[in-house]
Amino acid sequence: MAIDIGQFVQTFFEESFEGLDVMEAGLLALQPGAAADLEQINTIFRAAHSIKGGSGTFGFQDVTRFTHLMETLLDGMREGRMSVTGEAVNTLLESVDCLREMLVAARENAQIDDARVQELRERLTQLLERKDTASAGESEPAAAAAPPPVQASGWRIAFRPHPQLMHSGNDPVRMFRELAELGELAVRLDASQLPRLAELKPEDCYLAWELELLGAAPREAVADVFAWVEGDCELSIEPLAEAPAAPAEVADSTAKPPPAGPAAGPATGEEGGQQGELLLERRKGEDRRRGDRRTSMTSVDSGSIRVGIDKVDAVINLVGELVTTQSMLSALGEDFDMSRIDKLHEALDQLDRNTRMLPVSSVFSRFPRMVHDISGKLGKQIELRINGEQTELDKTVIEKIGDPLVHLIRNSLDHGLETPDERARADKPETGVITLDAYHKSGSIFIEVGDDGRGLNREALLRKGLDNGLLRAGEDYSDEQIYELIFHPGLSTAKQISDVSGRGVGMDVVRRNIQDVGGSIQIASRPGKGTRITICLPLTLAILDGQLVSIGQDCYIIPLLSIIESVQIRAGEVNRIPGRGEILRFRGQPLPILRLYEMFGAEGAVTDLEKGLLVVVEADGRQVGLFVDDLQGQQQVSIKSLEKNFRRVAGVAGATILGDGRVGLILDISGLIRTNNAAI
Amino acid sequence: METKTTDLAPLGPRGALKRETAEGLQYLTFSLAGEEYGIDILKVQEIRGWAPVTKVPNAPAFVRGVMNLRGAIVPVIDLRLRFGLETIEYTKTTVVIVVMVQGATGNRVIGAVVDGVSDVLNLQAADIQPAPDFGTAVHTEFISGLVTIEAGMVMLLDVDRLLSVEEMFALEAVRPTEPVAA
Numbered sequence: 001m002a003i004d005i006g007q008f009v010q011t012f013f014e015e016s017f018e019g020l021d022v023m024e025a026g027l028l029a030l031q032p033g034a035a036a037d038l039e040q041i042n043t044i045f046r047a048a049h050s051i052k053g054g055s056g057t058f059g060f061q062d063v064t065r066f067t068h069l070m071e072t073l074l075d076g077m078r079e080g081r082m083s084v085t086g087e088a089v090n091t092l093l094e095s096v097d098c099l100r101e102m103l104v105a106a107r108e109n110a111q112i113d114d115a116r117v118q119e120l121r122e123r124l125t126q127l128l129e130r131k132d133t134a135s136a137g138e139s140e141p142a143a144a145a146a147p148p149p150v151q152a153s154g155w156r157i158a159f160r161p162h163p164q165l166m167h168s169g170n171d172p173v174r175m176f177r178e179l180a181e182l183g184e185l186a187v188r189l190d191a192s193q194l195p196r197l198a199e200l201k202p203e204d205c206y207l208a209w210e211l212e213l214l215g216a217a218p219r220e221a222v223a224d225v226f227a228w229v230e231g232d233c234e235l236s237i238e239p240l241a242e243a244p245a246a247p248a249e250v251a252d253s254t255a256k257p258p259p260a261g262p263a264a265g266p267a268t269g270e271e272g273g274q275q276g277e278l279l280l281e282r283r284k285g286e287d288r289r290r291g292d293r294r295t296s297m298t299s300v301d302s303g304s305i306r307v308g309i310d311k312v313d314a315v316i317n318l319v320g321e322l323v324t325t326q327s328m329l330s331a332l333g334e335d336f337d338m339s340r341i342d343k344l345h346e347a348l349d350q351l352d353r354n355t356r357m358l359p360v361s362s363v364f365s366r367f368p369r370m371v372h373d374i375s376g377k378l379g380k381q382i383e384l385r386i387n388g389e390q391t392e393l394d395k396t397v398i399e400k401i402g403d404p405l406v407h408l409i410r411n412s413l414d415h416g417l418e419t420p421d422e423r424a425r426a427d428k429p430e431t432g433v434i435t436l437d438a439y440h441k442s443g444s445i446f447i448e449v450g451d452d453g454r455g456l457n458r459e460a461l462l463r464k465g466l467d468n469g470l471l472r473a474g475e476d477y478s479d480e481q482i483y484e485l486i487f488h489p490g491l492s493t494a495k496q497i498s499d500v501s502g503r504g505v506g507m508d509v510v511r512r513n514i515q516d517v518g519g520s521i522q523i524a525s526r527p528g529k530g531t532r533i534t535i536c537l538p539l540t541l542a543i544l545d546g547q548l549v550s551i552g553q554d555c556y557i558i559p560l561l562s563i564i565e566s567v568q569i570r571a572g573e574v575n576r577i578p579g580r581g582e583i584l585r586f587r588g589q590p591l592p593i594l595r596l597y598e599m600f601g602a603e604g605a606v607t608d609l610e611k612g613l614l615v616v617v618e619a620d621g622r623q624v625g626l627f628v629d630d631l632q633g634q635q636q637v638s639i640k641s642l643e644k645n646f647r648r649v650a651g652v653a654g655a656t657i658l659g660d661g662r663v664g665l666i667l668d669i670s671g672l673i674r675t676n677n678a679a680i
Numbered sequence: 681m682e683t684k685t686t687d688l689a690p691l692g693p694r695g696a697l698k699r700e701t702a703e704g705l706q707y708l709t710f711s712l713a714g715e716e717y718g719i720d721i722l723k724v725q726e727i728r729g730w731a732p733v734t735k736v737p738n739a740p741a742f743v744r745g746v747m748n749l750r751g752a753i754v755p756v757i758d759l760r761l762r763f764g765l766e767t768i769e770y771t772k773t774t775v776v777i778v779v780m781v782q783g784a785t786g787n788r789v790i791g792a793v794v795d796g797v798s799d800v801l802n803l804q805a806a807d808i809q810p811a812p813d814f815g816t817a818v819h820t821e822f823i824s825g826l827v828t829i830e831a832g833m834v835m836l837l838d839v840d841r842l843l844s845v846e847e848m849f850a851l852e853a854v855r856p857t858e859p860v861a862a
Binding site: 317320321324554555599600601602640641642644645646647649650651652655657661662663664665 | 732733734735745746747748750751752754755788849
């Protein structure tokens with residue numbers, strides 16, 4: 001039975017990169033100086049261990065050796081032999097980066113940056129050596145309380161695998177090779193259980209071994225080698241020489257499994273419960289890998305599956321077709337019972353929308369690290385608070401908002417938050433807080449980036465706005481109008497303003513990126529209290545609820561979400577203001593009127609304002625009235641690209657297929673409002 | 681690229697779009713204002729009868745609009761208007777040739793309205809003569825060569841240039857829009 005190991009390499013890389021993320025998150029959660037958080041360290045350790053094991057199997061020796069060093073250091077922390085210092089955490093974080101690069105290089109058969117690896121190895125080794133000297137000094141007085149480290153001249157290991165050992169991909173030979181690295185190894189084979197050839201099942205393991213390992217390797221290192229086969233063998237590790245406080249530990253977990261569940265074997269001796277807990281957790285990780293072979297154990301996995309985006313898109317296209325066909329069918333025969341197909345369609349629709357949804361944590365996860373790194377560099381104390389990271393968003397949107405969010409958070413770090421001194425003077429806690437919130441409200445997803453820093457400098461912005469002619473002198477401007485200026489390309493790119501107001505370069509790019517995915521961005525700020533930027537994003541890009549409107553012989557679609565209301569215009573309510581077009585007095589506010597038939601050059605459209613309808617729409621906090629002939633029905637439409645085969649059309653966000661199979665164009669509301677403003 | 685053999689339009693008895701000769705070139709010929717034109721058959725995806733399209737605002741007049749091609753949005757170009765000729769009333773024989781055009785930003789699917797589809801020509805490279813510098817209704821830059829057949833002359837078109845969206849809009853910038861007479 002030949003297995004092509006190559007097909008698993010891809011999975012190994014994916015799992016390893018996930019493992020690295022876990023390690024990174026865990027390291028960032030560690031509090032340097034505080035008592036070691038065992039749970040966290042165990043999580044990090046497990047991730048490192050999986051990477052080490054996998055890389056060994058696939059022959060990435062560099063990765064294995066490097067991870068081994070990290071693992072040893074983590075092990076030291078776990079056992080309390082080594083304190084969790086800021087330096088150690090930072091070194092480990094850098095090692096995670098380095099490991100990531102090594103894995104990328106391994107995947108692409110590229111050259112690994114040896115110098116960097118070597119440097120980090122040395123730093124890790126240094127940390128490890130320091131531990132040794134430190135523990136030598138400290139642990140002796142404490143020897144009465146805690147048993148001294150086991151001093152054995154070697155270990156006798158009885159390893160009796162169960163027949164199914166090799167089913168799970170474990171290879172005794174590889175384990176022995178690993179043991180041999182720890183010291184001088186003598187192997188004695190016990191082949192007494194070997195059946196006659198005719199009865200031999202080639203996939204089963206009938207052999208047992210007695211191993212003698214000479215050298216000063218710690219017991220944990222030996223036990224580690226067998227970590228993956230914990231449940232598949234009878235194992236005993238005994239010290240070779242007479243060692244005072246080291247009772248034998250026998251871990252035989254499958255022979256007599258405790259009824260409560262997957263607890264480790266009777267772990268006795270100096271490590272007691274802690275070691276038992278560790279084994280248990282390792283077994284959980286192992287279970288995941290073994291999949292359904294151990295159905296008796298409850299899995300904590302959420303059951304995710306990796307699907308290519310092209311396949312998902314194919315499903316979405318099909319559903320789009322189904323929507324069209326359904327509309328055609330219902331138009332065909334009024335008495336035809338549509339409820340069945342309706343239900344089917346709804347279910348499919350829900351499914352494919354959900355498939356595209358990802359939690360925003362996939363974007364948020366990079367920020368703790370970024371805040372940690374930058375705040376260290378800037379000498380600021382900053383705490384990042386993240387809420388609602390499980391909120392789900394369309395994959396396309398997720399991909400697009402990463403960079404804008406990085407930018408916003410950098411701005412807060414760089415300019416928004418003050419140094420500890422400044423904060424102390426301003427009577428604020430020295431640690432600044434950046435909040436990152438995601439939540440779902442009325443069909444949209446909101447992401448808020450807030451800080452409790454110094455806020456925007458209204459005066460400086462106002463001055464700059466006047467200088468650039470963006471604002472008119474003598475007029476009253478609301479705070480929003482002033483803060484809005486930071487999104488203006490002319491202003492935000494000016495270096496001066498970024499020094500004064502505390503907002504950096506490229507806010508216009510941030511806004512454009514958000515608008516590209518159909519979102520909007522708003523800013524609120526209070527001097528000395530902080531700034532909060534709110535991004536509003538559509539739940540999905542693939543399907544929207546649309547209001548069909550007719551203009552002449554053409555039919556256009558207005559996204560339902562942007563519609564405030566529709567009104568009929570009475571004579572005398574409209575004022576024609578030279579240079580600013582037509583304005584309707586609407587609920588006490590001036591509302592610009594956009595005659596769509598003029599913009600689109602439609603023929604045969606209603607031109608008398610009193611005979612048509614005005615659809616009041618809002619985008620980016622501004623309202624405008626779109627003049628159309630009449631309202632048609634409402635319909636859920638799947639958005640299709642106009643650019644794919646043609647080009648971008650001003651005022652049009654995309655196209656869709658209507659119920660009769662014809663193409664309908666979807667209006668780009670924020671685009672229309674922008675053009676309207678530009679025209680004034 | 682795959683050539684679809686959907687024949688929705690009246691193609692005639694010889695209309696099967698099969699690529700029979702392995703060596704030679706095959707061109708689909710169509711008529712436009714009394715002239716015969718040919719395009720590389722490998723560019724042709726399908727041929728459809730004319731059906732009303734959705735107008736696109738602020739597009740040049742030769743862009744009749746966009747149509748639904750099994751869920752994809754495809755622009756439809758009137759080749760008469762594209763060549764600066766008088767447009768005519770669309771009839772039963774008016775067809776849309778759907779072609780795959782290679783552009784700078786990837787492949788695009790575009791529909792071209794012509795008066796009618798004529799034939800499939802089997803040619804050898806030696807049959808094709810270079811395009812003249814003048815004397816045709818069409819800008820010679822779109823003509824890749826000429827072929828003489830029994831019935832007369834066929835102009836072979838360079839579809840990638842003729843229907844390049846970038847080119848169409850670059851041209852639009854210098855040439856005023858023709859009135860629509862449909």
